[in-house]
Amino acid sequence: MLRLLRRSSALYSKSRNAYAIATQSLCGSSAINPSVGTEPCFSTLFQRFGVSEGVKVRMMTPFNIRCISIPVNTPPFMEHAITENNAPSVKLLTASNDDHGGVIVDLKDPMDSDLFVASLRASLLLWKQQGKKGIWIKLPIEHVNLVEAAVKEGFWYHHAEPKYLMLTYWIPETCNTLPANVTHQVGVGAFVMNDKREVLVVQEKIGTLQGKGLWKFPTGIINEGEDIFVGAVREVKEETGIDTEFVEVLAFRETQKSFFEKSDVLFLCMLHPLSFDIQIQELEIEAAQWMPIEEYAAQPFIQQHHLKYGLDIFFAKTHKGYGGFSAVSTRSSFSNKPSHLYVNSSYLNQSLLSGNDS
Amino acid sequence: MLRLLRRSSALYSKSRNAYAIATQSLCGSSAINPSVGTEPCFSTLFQRFGVSEGVKVRMMTPFNIRCISIPVNTPPFMEHAITENNAPSVKLLTASNDDHGGVIVDLKDPMDSDLFVASLRASLLLWKQQGKKGIWIKLPIEHVNLVEAAVKEGFWYHHAEPKYLMLTYWIPETCNTLPANVTHQVGVGAFVMNDKREVLVVQEKIGTLQGKGLWKFPTGIINEGEDIFVGAVREVKEETGIDTEFVEVLAFRETQKSFFEKSDVLFLCMLHPLSFDIQIQELEIEAAQWMPIEEYAAQPFIQQHHLKYGLDIFFAKTHKGYGGFSAVSTRSSFSNKPSHLYVNSSYLNQSLLSGNDS
Numbered sequence: 001m002l003r004l005l006r007r008s009s010a011l012y013s014k015s016r017n018a019y020a021i022a023t024q025s026l027c028g029s030s031a032i033n034p035s036v037g038t039e040p041c042f043s044t045l046f047q048r049f050g051v052s053e054g055v056k057v058r059m060m061t062p063f064n065i066r067c068i069s070i071p072v073n074t075p076p077f078m079e080h081a082i083t084e085n086n087a088p089s090v091k092l093l094t095a096s097n098d099d100h101g102g103v104i105v106d107l108k109d110p111m112d113s114d115l116f117v118a119s120l121r122a123s124l125l126l127w128k129q130q131g132k133k134g135i136w137i138k139l140p141i142e143h144v145n146l147v148e149a150a151v152k153e154g155f156w157y158h159h160a161e162p163k164y165l166m167l168t169y170w171i172p173e174t175c176n177t178l179p180a181n182v183t184h185q186v187g188v189g190a191f192v193m194n195d196k197r198e199v200l201v202v203q204e205k206i207g208t209l210q211g212k213g214l215w216k217f218p219t220g221i222i223n224e225g226e227d228i229f230v231g232a233v234r235e236v237k238e239e240t241g242i243d244t245e246f247v248e249v250l251a252f253r254e255t256q257k258s259f260f261e262k263s264d265v266l267f268l269c270m271l272h273p274l275s276f277d278i279q280i281q282e283l284e285i286e287a288a289q290w291m292p293i294e295e296y297a298a299q300p301f302i303q304q305h306h307l308k309y310g311l312d313i314f315f316a317k318t319h320k321g322y323g324g325f326s327a328v329s330t331r332s333s334f335s336n337k338p339s340h341l342y343v344n345s346s347y348l349n350q351s352l353l354s355g356n357d358s
Numbered sequence: 359m360l361r362l363l364r365r366s367s368a369l370y371s372k373s374r375n376a377y378a379i380a381t382q383s384l385c386g387s388s389a390i391n392p393s394v395g396t397e398p399c400f401s402t403l404f405q406r407f408g409v410s411e412g413v414k415v416r417m418m419t420p421f422n423i424r425c426i427s428i429p430v431n432t433p434p435f436m437e438h439a440i441t442e443n444n445a446p447s448v449k450l451l452t453a454s455n456d457d458h459g460g461v462i463v464d465l466k467d468p469m470d471s472d473l474f475v476a477s478l479r480a481s482l483l484l485w486k487q488q489g490k491k492g493i494w495i496k497l498p499i500e501h502v503n504l505v506e507a508a509v510k511e512g513f514w515y516h517h518a519e520p521k522y523l524m525l526t527y528w529i530p531e532t533c534n535t536l537p538a539n540v541t542h543q544v545g546v547g548a549f550v551m552n553d554k555r556e557v558l559v560v561q562e563k564i565g566t567l568q569g570k571g572l573w574k575f576p577t578g579i580i581n582e583g584e585d586i587f588v589g590a591v592r593e594v595k596e597e598t599g600i601d602t603e604f605v606e607v608l609a610f611r612e613t614q615k616s617f618f619e620k621s622d623v624l625f626l627c628m629l630h631p632l633s634f635d636i637q638i639q640e641l642e643i644e645a646a647q648w649m650p651i652e653e654y655a656a657q658p659f660i661q662q663h664h665l666k667y668g669l670d671i672f673f674a675k676t677h678k679g680y681g682g683f684s685a686v687s688t689r690s691s692f693s694n695k696p697s698h699l700y701v702n703s704s705y706l707n708q709s710l711l712s713g714n715d716s
Contacts, residue, residue, distance in 0.1 A: 144509040151502040160518035161539060181519060182620045183582045184542040224541045225614050225621065251683060251701035255690045256583050262540045263583065309688060309699055309706065316705035323681060323702065325609060330667060332613045341667055343609035344681065347674035348667065
């Protein structure tokens with residue numbers, strides 16, 4: 001869906017190299033891309049794009065957040081580097097094609113920033129001639145000297161991890177269809193009950209609950225690349241030493257702006273205990289115990305309105321046959337990547353679940 | 359849980375300012391933080407940390423990804439700037455305290471990189487004296503000239519969005535407990551059926567399904583800050599013009615490494631149609647229609663094993679009383695932020711749902 005973005009204006013100039021970085025607010029302007037020349041450039045609107053998953057992704061903020069004029073004193077040797085004799089005199093950046101008509105540059109070796117600019121400009125010219133669309137450059141933190149140069153050539157930030165920064169650039173004059181960054185943190189809370197109707201609870205040694213005497217279920221954040229059902233079992237093991245097996249997701253809660261502007265989804269999981277001797281993680285956990293569920297429920301903090309939902313769910317699970325979502329191993333329909341489907345499997349075709357129906 | 363990270367080694371030197379950026383692999387080394395001086399520094403191990411949500415978060419990769427020696431030719435005026443006459447001669451960075459003993463710097467105005475370095479060093483000294491822990495610096499893309507300087511002073515990347523880069527620094531000699539970046543993209547798929555047992559399906563104009571003639575449910579990615587139940591309704595409206603109301607989440611699927619190293623969770627949602635005249639989104643959608651569910655199911659692509667789960671779920675919903683998770687407005691237990699709990703609410707205490715039991 002096309003969307004207009006409102007942006008503030010900022011003008012910035014630098015004496016060493018005559019250029020301007022400006023942002024303009026747009027309404028219906030056609031797309032013009034930064035090119036070798038001195039004309040200011042304007043870009044376009046926000047749009048959606050389909051990807052290999054068969055699920056459309058959010059569009060990135062278009063690069064018209066900033067418009068960059070190429071310095072007037074830059075010799076046009078880049079064009080000569082490509083067109084004359086068809087023999088580039090500047091080394092092009094090594095890139096691989098992605099699945100959407102773009103390229104990815106994974107810069108491994110250090111480079112002088114001036115040489116990088118020369119290579120980048122030559123490469124952009126070539127990619128433009130080749131009809132490439134989105135350009136991705138992954139800069140390891142060791143190559144931080146190239147970040148400013150990339151941004152001044154029209155790239156903008158896409159995402160970052162401790163060891164690298166990913167920047168992107170959109171070549172065509174059509175709407176930018178590059179996918180946006182991820183948006184959610186995923187956590188788990190573990191409901192573990194033994195045969196004596198005692199639930200596994202902990203008191204935390206650090207964080208905002210420190211020293212408050214609250215007994216709560218083990219909780220934690222899923223690691224990157226870790227499945228939800230795996231993370232739940234891991235968290236319980238780490239905090240209490242108790243081995244468990246995942247049963248199902250009983251519910252989940254979504255909260256907005258829980259981590260900067262990002263959101264989080266917390267999956268409340270039911271786990272079945274396989275061991276019972278507690279060994280706490282000294283660094284984070286003050287204490288842990290098996291507590292009668294009635295005692296857990298009687299805590300004043302738990303009696304607050306929103307936490308009573310949890311009690312209701314647990315009671316419904318243990319007394320009313322509440323059906324949660326268990327994990328079924330499958331594959332993503334369009335990318336064929338391994339996946340896990342969380343579903344109330346008691347309703348599903350059992351032959352399908354056993355894999356007999358292929 | 360303490361974890362060791364394996365890292366590659368890289369050595370880099372720059373002639374203008376004598377420093378070294380090196381990475382070392384560690385095993386059990388104690389934490390030493392970069393300080394004003396010339397000793398190389400080594401950092402520590404990965405660890406977990408509790409935050410205000412009552413949910414522990416993943417730890418960041420410690421800054422010992424790189425060790426930085428302060429240039430020997432840097433005059434120690436920074437210390438003098440703080441200690442002599444207690445009157446700093448260098449302007450400190452404006453910062454606000456966070457909830458975990460750290461500070462956040464949101465740099466608004468442009469700065470010369472040399473002045474920034476001076477202010478940053480003075481500020482770090484002060485924060486260290488004050489016992490501060492994690493330092494966060496948000497650099498708008500307009501201030502890209504400061505990125506290299508920040509990294510050379512010991513900061514590393516935390517996350518980025520198109521318009522800014524967030525960098526962090528850990529002051530104490532204890533384990534770095536800063537939370538890691540988010541990990542998941544969240545999408546929705548919409549199952550919309552009318553009273554004639556026809557399901558709303560689309561053919562996409564772009565992406566990997568383009569031209570394949572496959573009729574699929576409307577799907578899309580949740581926008582940043584958008585609730586799942588809101589996003590599902592929005593996607594259907596955008597793609598087909600059909601108004602709907604959210605009913606429940608029927609299942610969800612998690613796939614790893616679907617977007618660089620990140621994961622995605624796709625929530626399959628049931629929506630109830632409120633209008634029936636289709637108007638497709640021309641940019642992305644080739645066609646849309648109300649299709650008899652038997653015809654949808656008979657498509658060869660749908661008959662593939664993993665997509666049959668969807669058919670099973672839909673049949674169970676329409677014929678067997680399958681219970682999904684509906685959305686209940688609530689608040690996060692520890693941060694008190696507005697949230698939505700997705701749960702099989704038919705099992706819950708109805709007075710609790712109506713808000714009478716506060």
